[in-house]
Amino acid sequence: MPFQKVVPEKLSTSVVKQIELLILRGVLRPGERLPAERELADKLGVSRPSLREAIAELQERGLLSAKAGAGVFVADVLGNAFAPALVKLFAAHEDAVFDYVSFRKDMEGLAAERAAVYASDTDLQVIDSVFKKMEAAHPKRNPADEAHLDAEFHLAIIEASHNVIMLHMMRSMYDLLREGVFYNRSMLFKHRATRSELLDQHRLINDALQARDAKAARAAVEEHLTFVEHSLTDHSKSLRNEVVARQRLEHEQARG
Known part of the structure; x- marks a missing residue:
């Protein structure tokens, strides 16, 4: 039968998908600063460790970047559109x-x-x-x-x-x-x-x-x-x- 067990999704994975879609749809723009960690965790309804895990994954993918003392920003993914x-x-x-x-x-x-x-x-x-x-x-x-x-x-x-x-x-x-x-x-x-x-x-x-x-x-x-x-x-x-x-x-x- 073509059925598979439903596997619960990690909260951090749900956060990753949501932020990805916001970037893809152009809601979050290159260079835009994300809310502070506590505020963003509250908005998403997740724990701060889950949020940190999601942010780290998005940074690894090159979609977000962190600036010391300034926060987390949407990466300038358009900057390399032209050499x-x-x-x-x-x-x-x-x-x-x-x-x-x-x-x-x-x-x-x-x-x-x-x-x-x-x-x-x-x-x-x-x-x-x-x-x-x-x-x-x-x-x-x-x-x-x-x-x-x-x-x-x-x-x-x-x-x-x-x-x-x-x-x-x-x-x-x-x-x-x-x-x-x-x-x-x-x-x-x-x-x-x-x-x-x-x-x-x-x-x-x-x-x-x-x-x-x-x-x-x-x-x-x-x-x-x-x-x-x-x-x-x-x-x-x-x-x-x-x-x-x-x-x-x-x-x-x-x-x-």
Whole structure:
């Protein structure tokens, strides 16, 4: 007969599985500090020795790391997504920027389409909440804040798509974007007209998601990233033109 005896599971094993799932689902993020041992044991309803055993196993697996005097943290498992040499190569070549935007267009268009179908009502509330923060930040004209909220908005959509592979892959890509590897996000928010257009584009994305219109959500994301691509092209041309203009000015001044 195809039956086996049920073996009771160790408490530490249950803790390991729970923390693993929280990391896998993106609830616990790389670099995030876990609660203190006593507090976490209470939350999980286990003894501190069982918790220590689970933490030790997760550290051994490379999912958690301990810092002396600071606590236990989710390991930076995304840090090795790209080799340092490849990151430098990305940063040094303009082609990587446009390939990145094209990749985002494909992936985030799909994520928005999935989110419109699979997101829970709570997921949609999170996306709407971030968009409202974007609206509130708009009059303040702080490019750094706007760039940060822009990233949070797009990552909230990816989280709402409920595909863990896409989630971790895109988080690693956004970490590089935040570090300016692909382009300076703040550059997009420098001009009044561009800032207003970007806000309107995010409003269309949010509206489509709240209406659970998968086709419109994907189209809105793709149109937004096409706009980003064109803006980056214009910025790149502007920088090249400025170099030529300065050369002409220096030459003219040298001629007396």
